[in-house]
Structure formats: C-alpha cells, structure tokens
C-alpha cells in the first residue's frame with residue numbers, strides 16, 4: 001500500500017521534473033520530453049565484486065537514455081548509489097540493484113544538481129541518507145522537483161571541500177575542487193577499489209557542458225580538473241558521467257582538451273572572431289575518438305563568460 005502511494009507520488013514528481021528539465025546535459029529537449037514506450041531497462045556493468053555501474057547513459061535515444069552513469073557500491077551496511085538517473089527510472093534502477101544484492105539502498109551521493117543525476121532521490125524515500133556538496137544542495141533547492149513537500153528529499157549531509165564516509169574497504173572519499181560543469185560537482189573515490197566517479201566533470205569525449213545558471217564555468221574547468229588529477233591518486237578506472245568506462249589517462253587527456261579549448265577560444269575572441277568562426281577553427285585531430293557535437297555550445301559559453 002505504502003509502496004504504491006510512493007510510486008504514484010514519484011511518477012507525478014517525475015512528470016513535473018521532466019517538464020521543467022532545466023539544465024540537463026543533453027540538448028534534444030523535445031525528444032526527451034516524450035515518455036519512452038515499453039519497459040524501461042538499464043544495462044549493468046560489473047567493475048568489482050562489490051561495485052557495479054548502471055549505464056544506458058548516452059544521451060540521444062529517449063527510449064534507452066536513463067540519465068547519467070550510476071555507481072552501485074555494496075558495503076557491509078547497505079548499498080550506496082552515486083546519482084539516481086532521470087525521474088521515472090527509479091524502479092528500473094532498483095530492479096538492477098536487486099539483481100546483484102539483497103541489501104537495501106541506504107545512501108545516495110549526488111555528484112551534482114541536474115535532473116538526469118538526481119531524478120529518483122525521492123523514489124528511494126526519506127530513510128536514505130542523501131549526500132552532496134553544499135553548493136549542489138543550494139542548486140537543488142531551486143529545482144521544482146525539490147520544492148514544497150519534496151524538500152524532504154534534499155541532501156541532509158553536505159560538505160565544502162572534502163568528506164570521508166565509512167572506513168576500510170567501505171570507505172568513500174568525496175572531493176570538491178572548484179567550478180566546472182556546475183559550482184558543486186563532487187569527485188567520488190572508492191579507494192579500496194581504485195575507482196573514481198567523475199560525474200559530469202568528465203562526461204564524454206567531446207566539449208563539456210558548462211551550466212552557468214548553476215555556477216558552472218568552462219574557464220574554471222581545466223584548472224579544477226588539474227587539481228583533481230593532482231590530488232586523486234591510485235586510480236585504475238574512471239566512471240564518467242555519460243559514456244563507457246574510462247581510465248586516468250583518458251581523464252588527463254580530457255583535461256588537456258578543455259585547456260586547449262579555452263585557450264583557443266580566448267585567442268579567437270581576442271582576434272575578433274565570431275563564435276561560429278572560433279568553433280569551426282577548433283580541431284580535435286590531436287584527440288583521437290573525440291567528437292565536436294558540443295564544441296559550439298562550449299565556445300558560446302566561454303565567450304559569454306569572458307565578456308562579463
């Protein structure tokens with residue numbers, strides 16, 4: 001009974017938050033607004049005996065795009081989820097968690113505010129500990145999905161620069177290194193497993209999305225990523241925001257890509273070039289496998305930021 005009531009509320013919240021969908025990471029808004037037909041199924045990848053990733057995270061097809069990559073970390077005390085995907089996908093997340101463990105979800109870490117990473121916080125209820133960087137909590141308070149009665153699903157545990165949860169093999173380190181994708185992005189480290197979840201600070205091999213409405217900064221992104229790389233050691237695997245698993249080498253390459261993008265854009269702006277000209281002049285040949293789908297939007301964001 002209680003469960004069906006909760007589900008009804010979740011679906012309502014889901015449709016509301018889909019409608020506002022402010023500041024998400026993908027640009028096909030009309031297609032995303034359409035509810036996918038048929039059963040919602042999320043793919044799962046096993047990284048370690050006690051760490052899985054719920055994928056189906058590549059934007060584009062609304063029938064299969066479930067939101068950002070979710071880490072499922074199974075500890076002695078229960079399951080920690082890193083992010084919760086798009087509203088409406090909560091049952092599909094829970095089904096996949098249940099397929100690998102009988103333990104309950106006891107903790108959610110939100111890497112940042114966007115609805116494709118926080119969409120099912122409410123689905124898991126108020127008994128779950130929700131953790132985020134303090135600026136992300138402030139950003140979440142501005143979202144319709146967390147207003148009124150739903151404010152009870154806001155993070156209760158916040159931190160400024162660093163927070164350690166648990167100990168030994170269950171230890172999780174959370175770091176904030178500065179603005180980039182938003183002004184509240186957490187890097188989540190599972191030290192015993194040598195795995196880092198970057199959220200959307202490293203979403204894909206393409207230009208970054210810098211959400212200036214939530215304090216994001218493409219100009220700050222390269223130094224923020226450099227700080228993360230310098231401070232987070234002993235990592236083998238990187239879980240990115242919206243693409244298949246990466247390595248620390250991929251993260252270092254992405255940092256160089258973003259620095260190059262900002263430097264070239266700054267030079268083009270100084271030379272009096274238009275955004276279109278600057279975007280067209282930026283070549284990704286040095287970066288194998290990189291796309292240019294989001295370069296123009298990033299160049300525009302850098303122009304807007306530098307003009308201020």
Ligand SMILES: [Zn+2]
Pocket residue numbers: 024025112114117181200
């Ligand atoms: Zn995002």
